Amino acid sequence: MTKIGVIGGGIIGLSTAYYLTQAGHHVTILEKGDLQTGCSLGNAGMIVPSHFIPLAAPGMISKGIRWMFNSNSPFYVKPRLSAELLRWGYLFYKHANKTHVDAAIPALKELSFFSKAMYQQLAKTLPFDFGYHERGLLMLYQSAEIEKEELETAEIANHYGVEARVLSAEQVQELEPDVRVNARGGVYFPGDAHLTPQDLVSRMIAYLKSKGVTIRTDCEVIDFKIQNNQIQSVNTNLGTYAFDEIVLATGSWSGSVARQ
Ligand SMILES: Cc1cc2nc3c(=O)[nH]c(=O)nc-3n(C[C@H](O)[C@H](O)[C@H](O)COP(=O)(O)OP(=O)(O)OC[C@H]3O[C@@H](n4cnc5c(N)ncnc54)[C@H](O)[C@@H]3O)c2cc1C
Missing domain, CATH: 3.50.50.60 (FAD/NAD(P)-binding domain)
Structure with a gap:
C-alpha cells in the first residue's frame, strides 16, 4: 500500500x-x-461544456477591464498593487486572440465532457446525494448586442459538437412557465448540468x-x-x-x- x-x-x-x-x-x-x-x-456548481470558449478571448479586454473594477460584475478583481496581478493581466492580454482561442477550444471542450462524465459516474456510485442534475443551461439576453454575441457562440458550439438551441422570447417562456421571463431570447445548452x-x-x-x-x-x-x-x-x-x-x-x- x-x-x-x-x-x-x-x-x-x-x-x-x-x-x-x-x-x-x-x-x-x-x-x-x-x-x-x-x-x-462556494462556487456555482455548474458543469458547463457550454463554456468551451476561454475567458481570454478577443473583445474581452475592454469588457474585462470594465468588469474588473465593478464589484457587481462576474469578473471583479479587488484593485491592488501586485506584481503577480500585473503579470496575470499581461498574460491574459497576450492570450486574448483568435489563434489562442482556436487552439484552446478543443481542449476545453474535451475537458468539460470528461469532467461531466466523471460527475455522472460519481452520482451513480457514491452512497450520498450531491444534487447532480442534467437540466441544461439557459443563457438569456435583453439587448441586440448581447444577442449577436450569444448567437455567434451558439453557432461555434454546434460546430464543435456542443448542442445549442436558439430560442425566441416565447420559446424561453414556454421552457420556464413558472416565472415571467423578461428577455429578448436565449440560447439553451441541453448538455449542461449542475450540482450542489x-x-x-x-x-x-x-x-x-x-x-x-x-x-x-x-x-x-x-x-x-x-x-x-x-x-x-x-x-x-x-x-x-x-x-x-x-x-x-x-x-x-x-x-x-x-x-x-
Ligand atoms: C465565485 C466562483 C464561482 C465558480 N463557479 C464555478 C462553476 O459554476 N463551475 C465550475 O466548474 N467552477 C466554478 N468555479 C471554479 C471552481 O470553484 C474552482 O476551479 C475549483 O473549486 C478549484 O478547486 P481546487 O481544489 O483546485 O482549488 P481550491 O478549492 O482552491 O483548493 C485548494 C486548497 O488548497 C489549500 N492550500 C493552499 N495552500 C496550501 C498549503 N500551503 N498547505 C496546505 N493547504 C493549502 C487551500 O486552503 C484550499 O483549500 C467558481 C469559482 C468561483 C470563485
Missing part, C-alpha cells in the same frame, strides 16, 4: 483522495484551512474519513526537504510528514507552494 500525501483539500484534493483510496492507497490530506470555506464550497458544491464537499469529507483517509486541517505546508531531486518530507506548521508520493492540489496557490 503506497502512502500518499495530498496537499490541499479543495475539490481536486478530495477527488484525488477518493480515486486513490479506491485504488487501495493510504491517503492523508494536508489542508491549511478548515474546509468550511473556499471556492470548492456544499453537499459534494461536506459529504465527500465525511465519506473519505469513513474510508480511512486522514484529513489534517489547519495544517499549512511551509516547504519540503529535498534530497537528490526527491521530496523526502513535507514541513508543516503541525510537524513533518513523510510520504511515498505527493499530490499538489493547492488550486491557485499551486505556483507558490511548488516554488518551495
